[in-house]
Amino acid sequence: MVAPALLALALGTLGAIADIPKPRLHSPNTAVAGEDLWVNCSLSPNAPEDTRVSLVAQNRFGLPLDGSCSDLDWFLKQCQYLVPEDEEGELNVSCEAQTMPYGSRRESQQIRVHAKPRLDCPAQLNWTEGENEILDCRTRGIPDPELECTKDGNSVPVGTPFRAERIHAGIYLCRARNDLGSAERNVTVWVQYSAPDSAPFPLLPVLLGSLIPFLALLVLTGLYWWHHHSIEVGEYWLWKRHPRPPGHQGATKGLP
Structure with missing residues (x-):
């Protein structure tokens, strides 16, 4: 008599587990770093009222995101999460329906995080005339930003060595762009050079220009x-x- 009772209990438990409603997760496929992410978790209105829904959002390291949730109805929960400014990669959100004491069912989704362009450029660079120098600026962002640096409206190579000349001194404007926006930085370049080779030549015309009028006045x-x-x-x-x-x-x- 005990065995049939245990069998009936087991079948009843399995039936109760099978009756746990499947949750429905409503989430965008992408999120933007530094902005809010809204996610909904819901059940069918016909689901048993003792079933509860919950939402969990985690970063790529499994750490939960900061946010707040509210119950719009017993079968509908909405959460607002703040995606960190420096977040990269993917987030994981899970919508869970739980019926005590039988168990739970879950639906999960990966969310791709996009990020606005960011530029890592030095404020100034000191170059030496005649040496191979590099205008070094690095970008971050998803999708990968396009980078362009200009001086006086003309594009200059970035990350590629080239021979530095005096004309390369000045202020460079570097701009990174992707679908989410753009970022700009100014880089001031100083070019050091040796003056002795060129100093006597400009001095000679100055001396002659002063001496000749004096000699002419003396003769007159x-x-x-x-x-x-x-x-x-x-x-x-x-x-x-x-x-x-x-x-x-x-x-x-x-x-x-």
């Missing part, structure tokens, strides 16, 4: 003095040869 002053002195000497000897009578006022300049 000398000629004027010589001419004026020659006139005075000639008048003196003329007076010596032809003296004027006493009391005569001559018209000759410079005579006593």
Whole structure:
């Protein structure tokens, strides 16, 4: 008599487990890092009222996401989760229907996390003229962002060595783009170079430009003095040869 009773109990338990309603998970296929994720878990309204639903969201390491849930009805639960700003990869959400003491049924889904572009660029770079230098900027984001750096409106290679020249000094604008948006950074590049090879050449025209006018002024002053002195000497000897009578006022300049 005991065996049939145990068999009936086992069959009843199996039947109760089989009657646990299957939950329905309502979730988007993708989420955006730094934004809210809304997920619903529901049962059929015809499900037994002693069945409860619950939602769990975890990151790729199995850690639960921060969020809050509310019961819109006994058979419908809605949760709001904040996807971390630095989250990458996938999230896992699970919707579970539980009937005590018989057990539970679960439906799960993987959610792909997309991320806006982010740029890791140095604020400034110090290059040396004639050396191979690299404009190094790195991007992060899902989908992979497209990166472009420009100077004075012209594109320049990123991550590729090239020979640095003085004309490469200046401010570079780097921009990363994907479907979710864009990010920008400015990079200031300084190019060090040696000045001795070029210093004497600009100095020579400056010296000549100052010396020539001075020499010209000196020559003109000398000629004027010589001419004026020659006139005075000639008048003196003329007076010596032809003296004027006493009391005569001559018209000759410079005579006593």
